[in-house]
Amino acid sequence: MSAVLEGLGVPIVGAPMAGGPSTPALVAAVSGAGGIGFLGAGYKSVEALRADVAETRERTGGGDGVPFGVNVFTPGGAVRADPEALAAYVARLAGEAAEAGVELGTPRHDDDAFDGKVLALVEDPVAVVSFTFGLPPREAVERLRAAGSEVWITVTSPNEARAAAALKPDALIVQGVEAGGHRGVFADDDTASELTLLVALQLVGTALPGVPLVATGGLTTGAAIGAALVAGARAAQVGTAYLLAEEAGTSKAQREATADGAPTRLTRAFSGRTARGIVNRFLTDHTAGAPPGYPEVHYLTTPLRAHGRATDHPDIINLWAGQAHQLAREEPAAEITRRLAAEARAAIASAAGLLR
Numbered sequence: 001m002s003a004v005l006e007g008l009g010v011p012i013v014g015a016p017m018a019g020g021p022s023t024p025a026l027v028a029a030v031s032g033a034g035g036i037g038f039l040g041a042g043y044k045s046v047e048a049l050r051a052d053v054a055e056t057r058e059r060t061g062g063g064d065g066v067p068f069g070v071n072v073f074t075p076g077g078a079v080r081a082d083p084e085a086l087a088a089y090v091a092r093l094a095g096e097a098a099e100a101g102v103e104l105g106t107p108r109h110d111d112d113a114f115d116g117k118v119l120a121l122v123e124d125p126v127a128v129v130s131f132t133f134g135l136p137p138r139e140a141v142e143r144l145r146a147a148g149s150e151v152w153i154t155v156t157s158p159n160e161a162r163a164a165a166a167l168k169p170d171a172l173i174v175q176g177v178e179a180g181g182h183r184g185v186f187a188d189d190d191t192a193s194e195l196t197l198l199v200a201l202q203l204v205g206t207a208l209p210g211v212p213l214v215a216t217g218g219l220t221t222g223a224a225i226g227a228a229l230v231a232g233a234r235a236a237q238v239g240t241a242y243l244l245a246e247e248a249g250t251s252k253a254q255r256e257a258t259a260d261g262a263p264t265r266l267t268r269a270f271s272g273r274t275a276r277g278i279v280n281r282f283l284t285d286h287t288a289g290a291p292p293g294y295p296e297v298h299y300l301t302t303p304l305r306a307h308g309r310a311t312d313h314p315d316i317i318n319l320w321a322g323q324a325h326q327l328a329r330e331e332p333a334a335e336i337t338r339r340l341a342a343e344a345r346a347a348i349a350s351a352a353g354l355l356r
């Protein structure tokens with residue numbers, strides 16, 4: 001049982017989108033429209049996370065205001081790079097760096113300040129803390145719940161769902177392979193699930209009856225959200241549909257690519273961890289040669305990607321987006337939330353009529 005999910009005005013979760021899109025203004029707009037918005041703690045310093053939580057709290061009405069959540073990367077999500085493969089990739093990207101006139105970043109290993117972020121959220125609790133990239137340590141789950149937060153865990157398969165259920169989360173976020181951005185898979189290797197959302201929902205729902213499920217991946221229209229609800233989800237977590245919202249911190253190049261119809265692909269080229277992005281030149285040229293290694297490769301390509309965003313050069317940016325990105329619309333986030341809910345309601349009613 002998730003009291004937060006039970007209390008939602010509309011069953012829509014604004015997906016955490018680390019790296020810029022999920023601003024306090026976007027999160028507050030989704031929560032204000034009856035859904036629940038999520039900040040992405042990923043890549044941020046602990047101080048920046050604290051500041052964003054404070055700003056979002058203010059924008060959502062203070063202590064008694066509408067709920068919002070924060071998403072944290074688990075430390076288990078890191079993937080050690082093979083030194084030789086990493087060195088070869090550094091050499092391979094030298095030409096990219098020279099062309100852009102930037103120096104490549106220094107690959108390094110860290111846990112994205114996991115302990116500091118959990119402490120910040122224990123000291124200043126939010127309604128929900130969600131995790132991706134694997135199981136959070138049990139101790140972190142217990143401290144966050146003791147502080148009054150719900151804990152949701154992202155899974156992509158029945159096996160991951162069973163392992164997560166052992167931590168007694170308030171909800172599981174079931175992510176299909178259609179999803180934009182990094183996959184939530186526990187192990188980013190050949191064993192990773194490739195299940196699409198509807199299949200994953202059926203399998204996880206059957207394996208763990210009674211656990212509230214939040215569906216995510218490729219849900220860019222209300223009709224698709226309706227399908228996920230009918231398939232057993234308690235709510236839909238929507239990312240790409242908010243990328244063009246005026247409150248989102250999406251870069252200009254990414255906005256243009258999102259609106260365009262280019263296909264998406266899974267790649268490790270930008271970060272060393274598998275993620276779905278819109279196909280561009282960097283993705284095409286480097287996906288085959290990119291080694292697993294997260295966050296090493298993320299740090300390696302950071303200056304290139306920053307240069308691409310600053311100079312509006314989409315060919316070297318990680319254009320994270322879900323498979324149905326061209327259906328995203330440029331509207332205020334509250335309007336997107338209300339429109340998706342109304343479309344879902346209409347689609348479900350219309351589909352029910354087929355079964356007289």
Ligand SMILES: Cc1cc2nc3c(=O)[nH]c(=O)nc-3n(C[C@H](O)[C@H](O)[C@H](O)COP(=O)(O)O)c2cc1C
Binds near residue numbers: 217238322
């Ligand atoms: C730009 C972008 C950034 C993302 N960052 C995160 C993140 O920080 N944490 C997370 O759990 N999921 C992240 N995701 C995945 C979303 O939570 C969600 O699963 C995905 O957006 C669903 O697919 P859709 O984009 O087709 O709606 C990100 C997705 C996108 C598009």
